[in-house]
Amino acid sequence: MSTAPATIFSASVPSAARRGVLLMLLGMLMFSLNDVMGKWLVSTYSVGQVVFIRSVAALIVLAPFLWFGGVKKLVQVERPAMQAARVFMSTAEVFAFYFAVSYLPLADVMTYWLAVPIYVAAISPFVLKEPVGWRRWSAIIVGFIGVVIALEPSAQALTPQALISILGSMTFAAMLLLGRTLRGTPDTTLVFWQIVGAGLAGLVSVSLEWTPVSLRDLFLLGLLGVVAMLAHVLVNRALKLADAATVAPLQYTLLLWAILFGWLVFGDIPRLPMLIGAGFIVASGLFILFREQQLKRQGRIKTAAETVVTGSGD
Numbered sequence: 001m002s003t004a005p006a007t008i009f010s011a012s013v014p015s016a017a018r019r020g021v022l023l024m025l026l027g028m029l030m031f032s033l034n035d036v037m038g039k040w041l042v043s044t045y046s047v048g049q050v051v052f053i054r055s056v057a058a059l060i061v062l063a064p065f066l067w068f069g070g071v072k073k074l075v076q077v078e079r080p081a082m083q084a085a086r087v088f089m090s091t092a093e094v095f096a097f098y099f100a101v102s103y104l105p106l107a108d109v110m111t112y113w114l115a116v117p118i119y120v121a122a123i124s125p126f127v128l129k130e131p132v133g134w135r136r137w138s139a140i141i142v143g144f145i146g147v148v149i150a151l152e153p154s155a156q157a158l159t160p161q162a163l164i165s166i167l168g169s170m171t172f173a174a175m176l177l178l179g180r181t182l183r184g185t186p187d188t189t190l191v192f193w194q195i196v197g198a199g200l201a202g203l204v205s206v207s208l209e210w211t212p213v214s215l216r217d218l219f220l221l222g223l224l225g226v227v228a229m230l231a232h233v234l235v236n237r238a239l240k241l242a243d244a245a246t247v248a249p250l251q252y253t254l255l256l257w258a259i260l261f262g263w264l265v266f267g268d269i270p271r272l273p274m275l276i277g278a279g280f281i282v283a284s285g286l287f288i289l290f291r292e293q294q295l296k297r298q299g300r301i302k303t304a305a306e307t308v309v310t311g312s313g314d
Helices: 004-009 015-041 047-069 080-101 106-113 116-127 134-151 160-180 187-206 215-241 244-266 272-313
Strands: none
Touching: 015 047, 015 080, 015 106, 015 215, 015 244, 047 080, 047 187, 047 215, 080 106, 080 160, 080 187, 106 134, 106 160, 106 244, 106 272, 116 134, 116 160, 116 272, 134 160, 134 272, 215 244, 244 272
């Protein structure tokens, strides 16, 4: 880990990788701005109304890509039941996130969501039958300890909002696991149904309660969807330009932005238990990431060696 800064900024690193790093950092900033705007807007409008208008704006931005990609790909999907389950989980995650940030500091909510890789690593052996060794299990345990510390379980701190944050991050982990089983589905198809599911849920919600929207807030609500879409594009592009081991750790800059924006915009001062727990979670997540990358490299080397041995025997 100590060599990471040199790896990222060394002149020997290909320019494509450096662009990937910059795009990933920019994508994390865009996600953070999206979170700040979302927290600001849910103080005035219901979560359902924010999600509905955000979804409509995102679909408008996505429409040209869907048109050129072909509508047929949107309706002829693999494993429809699994697709529906993923849409349900993604919708629940969006509502839980905006509900959580309407009550809790951004840094607290982001800490819980950054634990998602830990949940994925813990669940994957049982759902995807992916082996997890003792090193990653140790990191998973450390990560869970961090969640408990950040949650600060007590009669005062163990609030429904904090519990919803934990459940929301777990639904996000479930969505990612379902996404792994749907690798054959194009990204645009996954994103389309994800947005549609959230939009329909938001529509049902606003049919019960609608707050008149000012022109300024309508612009901000629309911008919310555009910024989120742009952030996804930047992250996807970064992952194509640079190795995952290089850019994926940069997702933890979300926590730094959450602390900064939470303090500047909302006056939130980070709690000490949250900062300590976040340290455990970030360290655990980084170890799991680098360990998975190491095992992938070892697997490729082993496969190549077996290929050479088999070829020499011919």
